[in-house]
Amino acid sequence: MGCGLLVACVLAACAGPKPVPLNPMVLRFLPERGELANSNGDRLALEDVAPLLEEADFVLVGEGHTSVCDHAFQRRILALMLKGGQRPAVGLEMVGADLQPVLDRFAAGELDLETLPTALDWKTIWGYPFSLFAPQLGLAQAYGLPVAGINAPRRLVKAVGRQGLEGLSPEDREQLPREIIPPPNGQREFLQRLFGEHATRGLGSGELERFLTVQALWDTAMAQNALGLHRSTGRPVLVFAGSGHVERGWGIASRLRILAPKAKVVALVPLRDATEFHPEDGDVLFYCPPAFESRMGMTIEAREGRIVVVAVRPESRAERVGIRPGDRLVEAQGRPMHGFMDLHRAGKQAHEQGQSLTLVVERQGVHYVVDVGRLGKHPEKKKGKE
Incomplete structure (x- = not known):
């Protein structure tokens, strides 16, 4: 094992879990949508x-x-x-x-x-x-x-x-x-x-x-x-x-x-x-957490820092590639998902580069890779221009 990697491992082990912050409890329950x-x-x-x-x-x-x-x-x-x-x-x-x-x-x-x-x-x-x-x-x-x-x-x-x-x-x-x-x-x-x-x-x-x-x-x-x-x-x-x-x-x-x-x-x-x-x-x-319905047919909500799939339209692309209600979106195109714009940026990047959109979802504690496929038509370069 290299010296740098060994030092990193030792530091990670020594760090351990952080003490829980004793913030005042202002909300006494975790609400569901509409509560x-x-x-x-x-x-x-x-x-x-x-x-x-x-x-x-x-x-x-x-x-x-x-x-x-x-x-x-x-x-x-x-x-x-x-x-x-x-x-x-x-x-x-x-x-x-x-x-x-x-x-x-x-x-x-x-x-x-x-x-x-x-x-x-x-x-x-x-x-x-x-x-x-x-x-x-x-x-x-x-x-x-x-x-x-x-x-x-x-x-x-x-x-x-x-x-x-x-x-x-x-x-x-x-x-x-x-x-x-x-x-x-x-x-x-x-x-x-x-x-x-x-x-x-x-x-x-x-x-x-x-x-x-x-x-x-x-x-x-x-x-x-x-x-x-x-x-x-x-x-x-x-x-x-x-x-x-x-x-x-x-x-x-x-x-x-x-x-x-x-x-x-x-x-x-x-x-x-x-x-x-x-x-x-x-x-x-x-x-009423923020919600967004994507063109691929899934509705997602931002819940306490997590992006959660709350609905999937039947026979949509989202259903066909295996996305299901309750899935948490963890990554999009290799980058962490923190908000709706992360999904938008990942889709835009995949489209411009002619690549498939790849998501990582968490379901019951297990991470799964979802290949959504290409989004729309890849923009072709105009002839005669670099």
């Missing part, structure tokens, strides 16, 4: 949430805009409120207040779920699949619930992002909240970091301030319009909005506390990773 926890980290049944909802003036449900799990939870919450005898008004981040006449026609039964997307020009104003929202909206219509667009008009938000509030005409400015409530300190710091991570070089403080103004405009408009909906209908308001507008008591909730200090606000927020449970995120957290 709920309160801010103390205890498991909740859906029915346990009902008393919170019955006391609330505003129920804010956060979402990832492409998450099937999040949108299914929205429907569960609406159904729970209806079962308990509540008849909430429904407020949508996705639709600007300027499109309220369209939603009024829908609530009155003059438009159905098939014609509503066209009437709203859904692909332009939102863009995410309408099918994710259709069950919630269909349930609202079936019970005759008021449905409202609570966001600022999309056209004006874009204008503010380009030129600030000062660039608006007096007529356009009147369509926005008179006072745009700035973000609380914690949210402002978070947004500044977010801007710094995504901004290109050379942007000045003016761009940052416009970015912060747009975020504050969204949250203020949604809070103000939700409050107006509550006052005009006398009903609790169930708000569907991106989780960034709901979590940590920032966003909509912080503006509601200013506009209506006595209002009872309940926040329900998605939990993506059980190891990253933060009690301050919401009153109730629902576990």
Whole structure:
């Protein structure tokens, strides 16, 4: 045995297992998809949430805009409120207040779920699949619930992002909240970091301030319009909005506390990773790990640092090559799998090099090699070019 290898073996043997870190236990169970926890980290049944909802003036449900799990939870919450005898008004981040006449026609039964997307020009104003929202909206219509667009008009938000509030005409400015409530300190710091991570070089403080103004405009408009909906209908308001507008008591909730200090606000927020449970995120957290359906026919989820196959479409390539639900993806093209992008990069590499995509999966503690085969057609080099 070579000296270097011997030293490496000795060091590895001496290292041994590390002492377990004695971190505080904030989440007291390992959740399954769709399960709920309160801010103390205890498991909740859906029915346990009902008393919170019955006391609330505003129920804010956060979402990832492409998450099937999040949108299914929205429907569960609406159904729970209806079962308990509540008849909430429904407020949508996705639709600007300027499109309220369209939603009024829908609530009155003059438009159905098939014609509503066209009437709203859904692909332009939102863009995410309408099918994710259709069950919630269909349930609202079936019970005759008021449905409202609570966001600022999309056209004006874009204008503010380009030129600030000062660039608006007096007529356009009147369509926005008179006072745009700035973000609380914690949210402002978070947004500044977010801007710094995504901004290109050379942007000045003016761009940052416009970015912060747009975020504050969204949250203020949604809070103000939700409050107006509550006052005009006398009903609790169930708000569907991106989780960034709901979590940590920032966003909509912080503006509601200013506009209506006595209002009872309940926040329900998605939990993506059980190891990253933060009690301050919401009153109730629902576990919806990130999921992705690949073109080869398998659905994978990111669960506590592991990529797990949760479904395989019958007669798909994934089924034919031997991938099964419960498999953990360990490697792709010889590299460790930590996230969905690792699979994307491995597939792209295999395609560009004209190779088969090779995966390593773990099943019941045993590692297996899976030859997926070539993906698509190998890009040929153009003749006459090196």
